[in-house]
Amino acid sequence: MADSKKVRKEDLAGLLTEWSRDYAVLAPSRADGVARMAAWDGEDISFLDWYRNTINPVKSLFLPPVEEMFSISRNERGHRIELPPKDDTGCLVFGVRPCDARSLILLDVVFEDAYEDPYYLDRRRRSIVVGLCCTNPCDSCFCTSVDSGPAATAGMDIMFTDIGDNLLVEGISRKGKELVAGNATLAKATRTDENRARKIRLAAEKKITRKIDTGDSKERLLAVFEDESFWQQVSAKCVSCGVCTLLCPTCYCFDINDAMTGGEGSRCRSLDSCAFSSYTKMPMENPRADKWRRVRNKLCHKYEFYPMLFDNIACTGCGRCIRLCPVNWDITQVLDSLPAKHESKI
Amino acid sequence: MSYSAAKNSQMQKKLRQEAKALLEQGKVDCIIGYEPGSLKHATTPLITKDKAATERLVINPFIVNNLSNFLPYTKGRIGIVAKGCDSRSIVSLIQDNKVKREDLFILGVPCSGLIDVSKVEALVGKYRDEIDDISRQGDIITVKVGAAKKEFSLSQVMFDNCLACELPTPAEYDVLLGEPTSPIGAAAESAGKLDELKAMTAAQRWAFWQNEFRRCTRCYACRNVCPACYCKRCFVDETEPQWLAPMPQEPDNLMFQIIRNLHVSGRCTDCGECERTCPVNIPLRALTRDMYDIVDELFEFKSGMDTKTQPLLTAYEVDEAEDLVK
Ligand code: SF4
Ligand code: SF4
Ligand code: SF4
Ligand code: SF4
Numbered sequence: 001m002a003d004s005k006k007v008r009k010e011d012l013a014g015l016l017t018e019w020s021r022d023y024a025v026l027a028p029s030r031a032d033g034v035a036r037m038a039a040w041d042g043e044d045i046s047f048l049d050w051y052r053n054t055i056n057p058v059k060s061l062f063l064p065p066v067e068e069m070f071s072i073s074r075n076e077r078g079h080r081i082e083l084p085p086k087d088d089t090g091c092l093v094f095g096v097r098p099c100d101a102r103s104l105i106l107l108d109v110v111f112e113d114a115y116e117d118p119y120y121l122d123r124r125r126r127s128i129v130v131g132l133c134c135t136n137p138c139d140s141c142f143c144t145s146v147d148s149g150p151a152a153t154a155g156m157d158i159m160f161t162d163i164g165d166n167l168l169v170e171g172i173s174r175k176g177k178e179l180v181a182g183n184a185t186l187a188k189a190t191r192t193d194e195n196r197a198r199k200i201r202l203a204a205e206k207k208i209t210r211k212i213d214t215g216d217s218k219e220r221l222l223a224v225f226e227d228e229s230f231w232q233q234v235s236a237k238c239v240s241c242g243v244c245t246l247l248c249p250t251c252y253c254f255d256i257n258d259a260m261t262g263g264e265g266s267r268c269r270s271l272d273s274c275a276f277s278s279y280t281k282m283p284m285e286n287p288r289a290d291k292w293r294r295v296r297n298k299l300c301h302k303y304e305f306y307p308m309l310f311d312n313i314a315c316t317g318c319g320r321c322i323r324l325c326p327v328n329w330d331i332t333q334v335l336d337s338l339p340a341k342h343e344s345k346i
Numbered sequence: 347m348s349y350s351a352a353k354n355s356q357m358q359k360k361l362r363q364e365a366k367a368l369l370e371q372g373k374v375d376c377i378i379g380y381e382p383g384s385l386k387h388a389t390t391p392l393i394t395k396d397k398a399a400t401e402r403l404v405i406n407p408f409i410v411n412n413l414s415n416f417l418p419y420t421k422g423r424i425g426i427v428a429k430g431c432d433s434r435s436i437v438s439l440i441q442d443n444k445v446k447r448e449d450l451f452i453l454g455v456p457c458s459g460l461i462d463v464s465k466v467e468a469l470v471g472k473y474r475d476e477i478d479d480i481s482r483q484g485d486i487i488t489v490k491v492g493a494a495k496k497e498f499s500l501s502q503v504m505f506d507n508c509l510a511c512e513l514p515t516p517a518e519y520d521v522l523l524g525e526p527t528s529p530i531g532a533a534a535e536s537a538g539k540l541d542e543l544k545a546m547t548a549a550q551r552w553a554f555w556q557n558e559f560r561r562c563t564r565c566y567a568c569r570n571v572c573p574a575c576y577c578k579r580c581f582v583d584e585t586e587p588q589w590l591a592p593m594p595q596e597p598d599n600l601m602f603q604i605i606r607n608l609h610v611s612g613r614c615t616d617c618g619e620c621e622r623t624c625p626v627n628i629p630l631r632a633l634t635r636d637m638y639d640i641v642d643e644l645f646e647f648k649s650g651m652d653t654k655t656q657p658l659l660t661a662y663e664v665d666e667a668e669d670l671v672k
Contacts, residue, residue, distance in 0.1 A: 034561060034626050052473065055625060056563075065563060066593040139475035140385060236393040239415065242565035243625050259591055270593035276566070278583040326571050326623035327411060328383040328390035 001194045003177075005169040005186035012045045012167065015185045016094060023092035023128060026061065028054060037061060037093060047095060048162060052138055053318065057249030058100040059107060061093060062123045065246070066270040069119065069256070073264050092128040099143045099316035101131050101155035103249035109310050110252055119269075128175060131156035133197075135204050140319030142210040142332055148316060150204035163196045212332045214303070214313060220338040221304040227339075228292065234334050235295035237327045238275070244321035244329070245273035245298060250314045253279075274298055299334065348484045349458040349527075357455065357524040358405045361427065364453055364521055365400040368425045374451050375422030380409045386475050387463050391416070403427070405523070407461040407482055410505075412617045415573045417445040424450055429457040431507070433516030434615035434650025435573035441650075441657045442613070444576055454519030456527040459500060459508035461487065462622075466503050470496060501535035506631060507618035509533045517652050539629040540636060555600055561626045562599035564592070568620035568630055574610040581605060603633060611637045612658030615650045 007015055016025050020040070028047040029038035035054045073080050108124065111117040134141075134150035143149055153159050157176030161168040168189055171177030180186060224230050245251040255272035259265045272279060274297050279286050288294045306314035315331070322330050361379070368374045381392040381402040389408050392399065393416065405427075413426055414435040428436055433454060439445045461482070463474050470477065472491055479490040487498045501509060510533035515526040543551055566582075569575045581589050582602050589605075591598045607614075616638050621631040641647055647658045 032557070032561065036561075066595050138473065237391040237416075239567070239570040241567035241570040241623075242563065243567050243623075246563050246565050247625060255592065257592060259593075268593055270595075271563075273565075276583075322384065324625045326567050326619075328385060328388055330384040330390075333384055 001168075001170060001189075001197065003171070003181075004189040004194060004197075005180055005183075006163075006166045006189040006193055007169055007186050008166050009045070009048065011185055012048070013043055015183070016040055016045075017042065018183070018185060019092050023090040025092045025094060027094040037095075040094065051095060051132075052134075052136060053097050053100070053320075055247065055320075055324070057103060057247060057318070057320065058093065058096050058129075059103060059249050059252070061091070062104070062120050062127070063107065063111075063252060063254070063271070066268055067119065068266045068268050071266045072258075072260065079263070088126070090126050090128065091123070092130060094130045095132040095160075096129050096156065097134055097318070098131060098148055098150060098152040098154070098156075099141070099318035100249050101129055102143075102148050102152065102316045103318075104129065104155045106250050106306075106310075106312060106314050106316070107252055109312075128157045128179065129155060130176075131159040131172075133159060133161040133201060133204070135162055135200055137204055137208050138319055138323065139210065140322040141208055141317060142212060142319060143317035144205060144208050145210075145212045145214055145332075146313050146315055146317045150208065151201040161197045161200065163193055163200060166193060168193055168197045210319070210332055212335050214335070217303045217313075217335055217338065218307045220340065221300050224339055225296070225300070225304075230339070231292035231296045234337070235292040238291060238295050238329050239326060240275050240277060240291055240294065241326060242271075242273035242275055243324050243326065244331075245275050246271050247320050247324060249316055249318055249320070250302065274301070299331065303335065349482055351481065351483065353524060354405060358403065360523050361405060361453055361455075362400050362403050364523070365403055365425055366397050368451055369395070369397040369400065373423070374425040376420065377403070377425045377427075378413045378416055378420065379403045379425075379427035379453070380405070380411070380413075383408075387461075387466075387477065387480050388474075393420070405455055407459070407480075408463070409455075410460055410619075410622060412571065412573055412619045414439060415571055415619070417450075417573075418576050422449070425453060426450060427453045427455060428516050428519065429455045429460075430511060430514040430516050431457075431615050431617040433518050434513060435617060437518050437650035437653055438613050438615065438657070439573060439576070440653065442576075447653075450520075452516065452519040452521075454516035454522045456515040456522060456524045457508075457511070458482075458514065458527050459504040459511065459530050461503050462505040462508075465505075466498075469498060469502060500530055501532040504530065504532075504536075505618050505622070506533070506536055506538045507616050507621075507635070509536050510616065510635070512648065513651060538635075539632040543632055556596060558628050559600040559603065560596055562594055562603070562628060563626060564594040564599060564602070565625060567623040567625065568603070569606060571619045571623045572606075572610065572614075573617070573619075574613040574615075575606065577609075581609075603628075603630065607633050607637050610634070612641050612645075612647060613649050614638055 019025055025040040026037045027040040028051040036056050037054055068084050071082050111120040137150050153172045157173040159170050159172055169186055171180035253272045254269045256269045258267050275294050302314040365377045376395045379392050380389040382404055383390040387408055391411050412432050412435055414432050417439055440447050466489055470489055470491055477491055481488050485500050487503045489496050509530055511529055514529055590602055614634050616635055618631055624630055645658055
């Protein structure tokens with residue numbers, strides 16, 4: 001917490017207004033009845049009172065539900081392909097929760113790996129992620145079981161912590177530190193402020209009671225992979241909707257479609273879900289026609305395949321999939337029920 | 347019969363006994379019911395062949411899922427727990443040849459209505475997990491948050507479709523787990539979205555829906571929880587020809603829902619599942635209930651009320667709805 005700063009709550013709107021000069025500022029809003037990141041309206045900071053997390057994860061700002069990759073038009077010589085107009089505006093997202101901030105690190109690796117994805121990476125480069133430490137986690141949160149926690153700073157440029165009348169402000173990344181250092185609205189935080197933040201964070205961490213042992217989940221999943229009866233049982237109540245994947249901060253599957261009329265239009269990509277029976281139907285049939293295989297894939301991708309490739313669990317413990325699932329399918333219960341390695345048949 | 351926790355637990359006891367006996371005697375291959383969920387004030391479907399698991403079965407004011415949705419995908423003989431609305435969906439599925447009556451053992455729950463936790467959240471200004479207790483005695487719902495205690499009426503906290511429910515006690519069942527209940531009949535007392543929309547001009551309504559569907563994620567939870575949506579190949583998944591863009595965008599999102607609503611007309615039982623499960627709170631019931639009322643008005647038909655009435659789309663009388671096409 002060295003060099004931490006603070007801002008009085010009544011001055012937060014002023015600070016965001018200042019930032020609005022250089023950045024398009026986004027902040028939590030429930031203007032249409034659903035908590036989401038939206039263009040900040042220039043005054044409302046009431047989210048400090050009601051906001052726990054958004055329904056749509058922060059990934060939707062970088063990998064939007066649907067986007068145009070290029071447009072296709074016709075001229076005398078044939079077809080013309082044009083990239084979307086270049087956007088150079090910086091974007092500052094205020095209030096990102098630690099789980100969602102961590103999801104960006106997990107996604108960055110994917111979109112930089114085999115090839116560089118210009119769409120995603122360009123938005124990432126232009127963005128400042130301002131985190132907001134969790135003080136009131138939900139009963140479905142289990143971030144502390146996956147290398148994170150209500151005060152984790154991974155993936156953030158700056159982190160804010162609500163300490164009562166003030167917000168404690170800490171620069172995390174180089175970009176974030178610069179932004180904080182040169183700001184006149186921010187005052188130096190006292191040792192009392194820092195101690196208060198420490199207490200609040202400890203209390204938040206204690207509130208997280210949903211805990212699972214993820215130490216050997218990769219090995220246990222590997223061992224149970226072929227056990228159809230286990231997966232049949234685990235998947236029985238799932239209805240194969242897209243809720244737990246489309247709204248998961250770390251799921252990144254997309255589909256590509258042409259939206260054309262009369263030979264003109266655009267090529268778009270949109271989020272897809274491995275839970276759908278129609279997944280990958282475009283190039284071929286779905287290799288996972290059975291529901292149990294799809295449920296297995298969702299879990300194994302996060303806790304087995306991704307960890308094998310990138311040495312990190314691709315789940316942030318945000319709990320959205322538990323809260324929003326129509327049938328209350330609970331990933332933590334399923335992970336808990338994985339047989340220990342030696343019990344498995346293989 | 348007025349609701350009491352004691353009567354409810356009697357029903358639950360009876361359910362556990364019946365379900366266990368059904369499995370033990372080999373009368374069914376599996377049981378579909380509810381067990382406590384992993385979130386507060388929630389339940390989750392229990393689909394099991396294990397007779398010991400029947401001890402986990404519950405009946406309470408939070409048994410929201412319409413379990414008939416699982417029937418077309420479940421093999422063998424099934425013992426299924428059904429509230430009034432669920433039983434109507436079951437009847438509709440039987441009539442559509444999606445499941446055979448003789449393969450079912452219906453454990454009927456005389457329903458007193460379900461509590462819409464999101465309404466409670468709004469009333470007390472707290473989230474689901476911050477609310478310590480929600481209980482019902484008679485027609486009073488008591489909500490406890492810490493030391494504070496508040497009381498609400500049924501019309502304030504029950505699901506809109508429960509307030510409008512016409513058949514709380516299943517008409518089709520093999521065993522009825524308690525004494526028949528009567529409809530709450532308080533639809534008029536709750537400020538439902540439908541009334542609000544009916545007061546608008548057509549242009550305002552159109553603008554309203556366009557705005558609502560802008561946030562649709564195309565997760566298809568509305569379709570996948572709907573017992574009437576059982577098509578193996580849904581029109582929206584067709585690629586040759588492609589009826590709608592498979593991307594979450596307008597106007598395709600709204601078109602998807604309008605077509606879905608037309609497809610389930612005459613089979614929708616107003617169970618409310620589509621609206622409840624929509625992760626972005628689109629008030630879908632304002633569409634489905636309106637269609638339900640239109641079907642009733644034009645054809646005097648309500649789906650799944652009994653096994654004898656022919657399903658709407660298979661029956662035709664020469665003089666019916668003459669003014670339908672103008
Ligand atoms: S949200 Fe629930 S029902 Fe939907 S696919 Fe995920 S686990 Fe299955
Ligand atoms: S799998 Fe569930 S808890 Fe994990 S990141 Fe995705 S939505 Fe969050
Ligand atoms: S449940 Fe809601 S978000 Fe999902 S497809 Fe249906 S209307 Fe859209
Ligand atoms: S359309 Fe909605 S209300 Fe009607 S049967 Fe389907 S899920 Fe139930």
